[in-house]
Amino acid sequence: MGEMRYKPIGVFDSGVGGLTVVKALMELLPSESFVYLGDTANLPYGEKSAEMVRQYAFHNAQFLQEFDIKVMVVACNTASSVALEELQENFDFPVLGVIEPAAREAVRVSRSQQIGVIGTKRTIRSEMYTHKIHELSPQARVIGKACPLFVPLIEEGFLHHEATMLVAKEYLSPLANDIDTLILGCTHYPLIRDTIQSVLPHVTIVDSATSTARELRQLLLERDWLSDQLSPKRQFFATDITEHLHGLARMILPDVPSLIFEEVRLASTPVV
Amino acid sequence: MGEMRYKPIGVFDSGVGGLTVVKALMELLPSESFVYLGDTANLPYGEKSAEMVRQYAFHNAQFLQEFDIKVMVVACNTASSVALEELQENFDFPVLGVIEPAAREAVRVSRSQQIGVIGTKRTIRSEMYTHKIHELSPQARVIGKACPLFVPLIEEGFLHHEATMLVAKEYLSPLANDIDTLILGCTHYPLIRDTIQSVLPHVTIVDSATSTARELRQLLLERDWLSDQLSPKRQFFATDITEHLHGLARMILPDVPSLIFEEVRLASTPVV
Numbered sequence: 001m002g003e004m005r006y007k008p009i010g011v012f013d014s015g016v017g018g019l020t021v022v023k024a025l026m027e028l029l030p031s032e033s034f035v036y037l038g039d040t041a042n043l044p045y046g047e048k049s050a051e052m053v054r055q056y057a058f059h060n061a062q063f064l065q066e067f068d069i070k071v072m073v074v075a076c077n078t079a080s081s082v083a084l085e086e087l088q089e090n091f092d093f094p095v096l097g098v099i100e101p102a103a104r105e106a107v108r109v110s111r112s113q114q115i116g117v118i119g120t121k122r123t124i125r126s127e128m129y130t131h132k133i134h135e136l137s138p139q140a141r142v143i144g145k146a147c148p149l150f151v152p153l154i155e156e157g158f159l160h161h162e163a164t165m166l167v168a169k170e171y172l173s174p175l176a177n178d179i180d181t182l183i184l185g186c187t188h189y190p191l192i193r194d195t196i197q198s199v200l201p202h203v204t205i206v207d208s209a210t211s212t213a214r215e216l217r218q219l220l221l222e223r224d225w226l227s228d229q230l231s232p233k234r235q236f237f238a239t240d241i242t243e244h245l246h247g248l249a250r251m252i253l254p255d256v257p258s259l260i261f262e263e264v265r266l267a268s269t270p271v272v
Numbered sequence: 273m274g275e276m277r278y279k280p281i282g283v284f285d286s287g288v289g290g291l292t293v294v295k296a297l298m299e300l301l302p303s304e305s306f307v308y309l310g311d312t313a314n315l316p317y318g319e320k321s322a323e324m325v326r327q328y329a330f331h332n333a334q335f336l337q338e339f340d341i342k343v344m345v346v347a348c349n350t351a352s353s354v355a356l357e358e359l360q361e362n363f364d365f366p367v368l369g370v371i372e373p374a375a376r377e378a379v380r381v382s383r384s385q386q387i388g389v390i391g392t393k394r395t396i397r398s399e400m401y402t403h404k405i406h407e408l409s410p411q412a413r414v415i416g417k418a419c420p421l422f423v424p425l426i427e428e429g430f431l432h433h434e435a436t437m438l439v440a441k442e443y444l445s446p447l448a449n450d451i452d453t454l455i456l457g458c459t460h461y462p463l464i465r466d467t468i469q470s471v472l473p474h475v476t477i478v479d480s481a482t483s484t485a486r487e488l489r490q491l492l493l494e495r496d497w498l499s500d501q502l503s504p505k506r507q508f509f510a511t512d513i514t515e516h517l518h519g520l521a522r523m524i525l526p527d528v529p530s531l532i533f534e535e536v537r538l539a540s541t542p543v544v
Binding site for chain 1: 420421424425427428430433434435436438439442
């Protein structure tokens with residue numbers, strides 16, 4: 001079992017947004033090695049059928065398995081929602097999604113059990129967070145609010161732009177008196193966490209990236225799998241490398257100057 | 273030839289944005305009947321290969337042909353760019369795109385021949401307007417500027433929102449001293465024309481919807497095909513009907529309260 005701790009953590013997402021999970025992992029678990037896979041050739045998963053997303057997720061997991069990972073994080077909300085159980089059944093390593101850790105933390109920290117969730121239109125419409133919260137806290141009241149402009153604003157780099165503040169006010173001000181806790185249900189949103197917090201100063205923000213990193217840390221502690229490497233290895237792969245990918249990656253991980261993606265073709269991934 | 277004038281005009285687009293062309297046609301040609309087809313099942317065309325867009329365009333044209341149309345307008349920038357000649361060769365009715373009319377008008381009205389073009393990232397990267405302008409006016413200087421936040425802002429209904437004004441200033445203010453004419457190279461943009469004009473008060477705005485409607489009117493006049501019906505027929509079809517489609521359609525054509533889309537499956541359209 002001694003070697004287990006030095007094996008890398010595998011992380012996949014439909015794109016680059018999942019690097020916010022890597023960022024949280026790097027902060028909480030600085031000695032861990034990672035392998036990241038962004039399935040950019042097939043994004044956005046949110047607009048594909050559940051069956052297709054399960055196939056993509058399976059191929060991504062197979063790719064990460066080749067690196068002899070000790071644990072896998074599904075950083076994508078859609079894949080966490082529809083593919084998690086199947087992945088857990090089919091692979092030997094533990095598999096964590098991003099929805100359950102965030103739901104668990106929100107239920108734990110909310111005093112009023114009036115919990116807000118923001119995300120893309122599809123995430124909110126699917127009620128994936130609502131279902132999970134109700135499993136944990138049947139009496140909770142969950143208010144979902146789709147914020148479809150946040151991702152395009154973030155991807156344009158308008159992180160601290162007044163336009164983003166105005167949009168955040170438009171979306172979020174109506175929630176101020178209804179909730180005491182807000183889940184950021186989209187991998188991109190931690191990038192504008194400060195803006196969101198300033199619109200809702202009295203609300204506790206739960207971001208699924210950080211919640212997931214905490215649960216992963218707990219799991220590694222319990223199994224005595226925590227690494228203590230001085231120079232952990234970090235590898236980044238994507239199924240389609242574009243200029244857009246590099247720009248967004250630099251925005252999320254500005255402190256990783258050597259961030260280089262390697263392109264990989266997952267041969268058996270269904271071609272759209 | 274007498275009956276020709278009463279035949280409808282066919283219009284297709286990859287989605288609902290092309291209704292801005294219908295709006296311009298209704299203003300300039302109020303007695304004309306229309307058949308509109310939004311190929312919403314296959315949008316966005318801008319992210320498909322040229323060959324696939326040509327196939328979609330061909331199937332759309334076949335569908336409109338069934339209505340015995342007198343002329344067809346390709347309201348989609350991408351399809352106008354890659355499929356126009358093939359459609360003109362394969363169908364008996366005249367086929368107009370949106371790029372050439374706008375390019376022609378811009379070259380005509382610009383004194384400095386310093387012409388700006390705004391559109392989606394793909395439209396700007398493709399330089400479809402630049403090429404057309406240079407065919408007409410080789411000495412013209414064309415400055416393209418991608419405005420990727422405009423479509424999401426418009427689709428969220430933020431037409432007169434301060435956030436849209438701030439985004440427009442960010443994108444367009446740098447152009448103020450470089451151009452005297454600006455082409456709106458995206459079907460959605462006429463919805464925020466006032467905002468764009470207020471950021472660039474001294475620039476002449478050319479929107480491809482209006483330019484195309486004018487050229488169509490000229491064509492109908494020359495052929496003596498202008499209708500004088502009191503109650504022209506307007507039919508709207510889409511290949512995938514969603515809530516989103518209805519919302520956007522109402523935004524573009526608020527004065528057509530009875531706007532109802534009928535869903536149609538184009539059997540031979542390649543399935544993605």
